[in-house]
Amino acid sequence: MNYDHLLAALADTPLADWAKKLPEQIANGLSEKRYGDLAGWKASLAKLPAVPTKHIELCDAVRIGIAQECDENTRAHIKSVLQELIPWRKGPYFIHDIHIDTEWRSDWKWDRVLPHLAPLNDRLILDVGCGNGYHCWRMLGAGAKRVIGIDPSPRFIVQFHMIKHFAGEHHPIDVLPLGIEDLPEKLQAFDTVFSMGVFYHRRSPMDHLLELKNTLRPGGQLVLETLVIGGGLGDVLVPEGRYGMMNNVWFLPSCDTMISWLRKMGFQNPRVVDVCPTTTAEQRATEWMRFHSLPEFLHPEDPQLTVEGHPAPIRAVFVAEN
Incomplete structure (x- = not known):
């Protein structure tokens, strides 16, 4: 779970002072001493295979990868690892044709919200209490320059990084293990x-x-x-x-x-x-x-x-x- 891209991007912005404090805040928010299950969730993240992903859709859905980009055994392994982080609350996601059918149809909420927003093109966005970051991906798909989500639940942070593992670390989107009171x-x-x-x-x-x-x-x-x-x-x-x-x-x-x-x-x-x-x-x-x-x-x-x-x-x- 690497935040180097974010820290570098914030270095010459109005958020530079906050960026200096973020490594300590992130470490505290992802402390295995505070969250006993975190070590197991991180071990699950580490088990995800490296699969080249060429197909990424973020506008109408969060669809990362297609079936043809990995074989059936690899897909079954990916699904079993993703399910080690159950419950998945916000979504849905489609990862190499694995349908993560989450508790919430968060895409329905996004469809209700999107028509009423100022255009997100080139905007710096904060999503408070973002869970595993589903809406953050949709914000990026709508043209945001950078999206920062915050949520204090480490399970959701690991779920986000599972999605980002397949989408690619270069995307300007991060979910931090913080509450709004930590800003x-x-x-x-x-x-x-x-x-x-x-x-x-x-x-x-x-x-x-x-x-x-x-x-x-x-x-x-x-x-x-x-x-x-x-x-x-x-x-x-x-x-x-x-x-x-x-x-x-x-x-x-x-x-x-x-x-x-x-x-x-x-x-x-x-x-x-x-x-x-x-x-x-x-x-x-x-x-x-x-x-x-x-x-x-x-x-x-x-x-x-x-x-x-x-x-x-x-x-x-x-x-x-x-």
Whole structure:
């Protein structure tokens, strides 16, 4: 898991000071003393064979390699190694015709988001809570100059490097083992910042919005996707216990409330560009994610409710400028 390309690229940019601190941050985020399973995941990464890859598609799908570029035995070996990192949450990926059928159809979310973005051509992009980096690849496919994802889960970091192993280290895309709280204050460097599926996991919504704002350059664009509820200005659900069997869900605002919060934190022209119920076709268990998923999180007698009796998940996309 090599970050030399990233460190070299940042050396003569406004992120140069941060780049000096990154080796220590990366080492801490990938410490085998902190994460006991990490050594095994890294060993899996090392078992992936070197297969020349000429066919790479990042615009309509993340499709890296085709069947003709490796033999059947090699493909079977690749699949078995990739499955050592189960669960795979975000995707799908196609690696030499191996379909990594992830829990989430993250491509559906991307298709909903993409039409509402400022063009990504030549932009420096930050993806907060990016998981294994699926949307980062799609951002690169949309023309981004460089994409930096951050996620504190080392399993997702190794999954990302498994994909990059086949795509090639030269691509200007990296996923760092960091949370947004690990970024220097007031970076003000990124042209576009994404926070998708993160907001409701933060204990302080205003602090998270401020963290996001501080990463953006003046005039940069924020893209925020989160769970919401129906209702008007001021309505917000703060579940006392779990929400959809998740115990780390804090604030689910209405769309009007979220727009008000964005405006209060100084964002310009905040607007909601998409509202979509989450279905069991978009989030479900698969061969690559064999645990409970959305079908088990919904009320067995009323799919309009979670098992706890809260409104079933609805996700909205908000866009604003700094």
